[in-house]
Each structure stands twice: as C-alpha cells, then as structure tokens.
Amino acid sequence: MNDAGVVAIVTEHVTGAYGFTMKTAANDCLHRVLPLRDPDQPRFWCVVVVRCTPGGLPDRSQPPWVGQRGLRREELSDTMGAIRADLSAWLAHPEQRELRRMVLVPDAAAPSDASGRPAAVAPLLAVPDEGQDQTLGAATTPEAPRRAYG
Numbered sequence: 001m002n003d004a005g006v007v008a009i010v011t012e013h014v015t016g017a018y019g020f021t022m023k024t025a026a027n028d029c030l031h032r033v034l035p036l037r038d039p040d041q042p043r044f045w046c047v048v049v050v051r052c053t054p055g056g057l058p059d060r061s062q063p064p065w066v067g068q069r070g071l072r073r074e075e076l077s078d079t080m081g082a083i084r085a086d087l088s089a090w091l092a093h094p095e096q097r098e099l100r101r102m103v104l105v106p107d108a109a110a111p112s113d114a115s116g117r118p119a120a121v122a123p124l125l126a127v128p129d130e131g132q133d134q135t136l137g138a139a140t141t142p143e144a145p146r147r148a149y150g
Contacts, residue, residue: 045071
C-alpha cells in the first residue's frame with residue numbers, strides 16, 4: 001500500500017490549534033501531527049508525527065517521526081495549515097518517504113534519520129501546554145507520560 005490519498009484528518013473539538021490527528025482509512029491507524037521545538041536549534045520549531053493508540057494516546061512503542069526543521073514561530077500557522085489543507089500532497093513529497101511508510105504500513109519499522117539509522121528520539125512525546133517547555137527534549141523526558149497530550 002503506497003496511496004497517501006487514503007489518509008484523512010480526524011475532526012476535533014479544539015479549533016485554532018496547530019496540531020491535528022490523521023487517520024489512515026485502510027488500517028484505522030491514528031497519527032498526531034504537531035509542531036515542537038527543534039531539538040538541534042531550540043529557537044526554531046519542527047514538524048513531528050507520533051503514532052497513536054486506537055484511543056488516540058501516543059503509542060509508547062513507536063518513536064516519533066521528526067520532519068521539517070528550522071521553522072520560525074511565525075511560519076507555524078502557514079506550515080501546519082498547508083499540511084492540514086492537503087495532507088495527501090504533503091505525504092507524497094519524497095522527503096516524507098519514511099513517514100509515508102510509517103503511516104500506511106501498520107507494522108513498519110521505526111523511522112530512521114538521514115543516515116538510515118533508527119531515529120535517536122525517545123519513544124514517547126508529551127505535547128506541552130502553552131507556557132511549558134516546548135522542546136523535543138522536554139517532550140521525551142521520563143516525566144512526559146504524566147503530562148497532557150495535544
């Protein structure tokens with residue numbers, strides 16, 4: 001299966017938030033797409049995708065996929081809006097190859113970095129509330145499971 005057109009956005013009650021949940025029609029997998037602080041450049045942001053359990057909570061057994069990096073806060077609205085507006089086109093981009101595999105194939109191996117090694121990110125993300133530390137490092141700390149998810 002390699003058809004990104006089978007992925008849809010899940011309607012949520014929170015309006016105005018940058019993050020959103022997508023669902024794969026063929027396998028009912030849920031993934032949360034959201035911006036977090038770039039781990040390499042904390043003054044910037046990156047797009048992160050986290051596989052979720054059927055109940056919508058992040059799946060602790062799967063590491064997140066970290067995509068577009070180096071975003072300024074002013075770019076988040078347009079970037080996330082563009083992804084949300086045409087999810088299939090975004091997933092079809094060559095740089096999203098590993099993400100597309102993770103989303104469309106339920107038992108796909110964990111995402112890898114540019115060198116082909118497994119992504120070096122802890123397997124759990126907590127989405128911080130406004131005013132909390134919003135770095136990827138903070139989202140993967142041992143305290144993360146006790147915090148709320150976005």
